[in-house]
Amino acid sequence: MADDLTTAHRWDEARFTLARRQELSRSAGGAVFAADLGGPLWRAEFRSFPLRRDPADALLADFEDLGGAVGTFLAHPAKRPRPASSPVVGPALAGVTVDSIAADRRSLVLAGLPAGFVLGAGDFVSIATAAGGREFLRLAGGGAAVTGGDSVVRSPSLRTTQPIRPSVAAGDAATLADPLVEMRIEPGTLAQERVALDWWSVVFSCVQVVR
Structure with missing residues (x-):
């Protein structure tokens, strides 16, 4: 490893x-x-x-x-180790996962964020895949996380600056603080x-x- x-x-x-x-x-x-x-x-x-x-x-x-x-x-x-809205990230961002991926694989939704947490253009996300790799993405759009009817806090649809590779799937762990590639x-x-x-x-x- x-x-x-x-x-x-x-x-x-x-x-x-x-x-x-x-x-x-x-x-x-x-x-x-x-x-x-x-x-x-x-x-x-x-x-x-x-x-x-x-x-x-x-x-x-x-x-x-x-x-x-x-x-x-x-x-x-x-030089950009954390989301711009959260220069100091604690345990609150542990347990974030990929909730869904758009059919064109140009955007995704993250689950497990704190309610109201803002992600924005320029923020990085690292995703650990089942194949043992790490997808590394820069966001091209963002917004504030909200609580759904199932009590799960999700981000809005987050557009990425590149297509999301097929190895990334719903349920994969996502890292926002010190994301690795x-x-x-x-x-x-x-x-x-x-x-x-x-x-x-x-x-x-x-x-x-x-x-």
């Missing part, structure tokens, strides 16, 4: 980008068409806050132990850079693993 290698450390940079695998083509009349060649993948660039030599060496060793791109690890969006180091990007006398930053780029 992949280890969480980022939440225990402070990161000066943790930039997540949704990389869409697309191509453009042009008709004889000059019209331009776009087509998806596969599902999008998350890429991220991490840079630690400056560390003294020994802690920097220890952090570098954690990532070197992955064997380059061979091993995988869990990362979190360190499985990644692997991109070859040649792991390094230790000197930022001042005896101060160093560990840097790397990584790409999402889909299971």
